[in-house]
Amino acid sequence: MSLNPEVWLALSPRMRAICWLAAMFSSVLLIGWFAIRPLNQTQRLTQRQQSALQPELQAEWRKLRALALPEAQSTVTQVRRFSPLDFHGQSRQLLRWQPMQGDGELVLESRWSQAVETFSLLAERGMQIPAFSLSASESGLRFTLQLEHDDDG
Structure with a gap:
């Protein structure tokens, strides 16, 4: 074609x-x-x-x-409400609690053996610890913890 x-x-x-x-x-x-x-x-x-x-x-x-x-x-x-008074007892002493908006600063004094238990108690109460410092004191250990509420729970 x-x-x-x-x-x-x-x-x-x-x-x-x-x-x-x-x-x-x-x-x-x-x-x-x-x-x-x-x-x-x-x-x-x-x-x-x-x-x-x-x-x-x-x-x-x-x-x-x-x-x-x-x-x-x-x-x-297992989640319980957080109260700073829960951390004042025989094994640890509450030195200061300074609440801020949505979080706060907790200062405790305890023995070295109670350090891990303190962190687990805070986790059970739905608290996160974005910052902390440890220092030796006369009676053992001084914790300064910055706390925030765990929003996931």
Whole structure:
């Protein structure tokens, strides 16, 4: 099939523009179809793989939920309200409590053996310790603790 340029040139400019636009539109559609088709096949393959793995994934989520549920229940029952007076007793002495907006500064004096227990008691009461200092005193150890309420709990 040979193309005759006289037929093309005999067409009006308007008709040539319409034919040119139709040819460009059909070529863009053809190229787009060939470009999108492999993507659709890849997407279908990925969906098949996901649906095949779905029961296994659900089983793993059930295992995780079973592990996390008892822990969440136990932490809810163990959290107590913070009071600086809880830290004044036989093993430690409250020297100063200076409340500030949303946090405060706690100064305690205790024996060296009570240091770890003090931190765990603060954690049980939902307090975070962003900064602290330790210094030796006449009767053992002096804590200066910057405290913040734990917003996660």
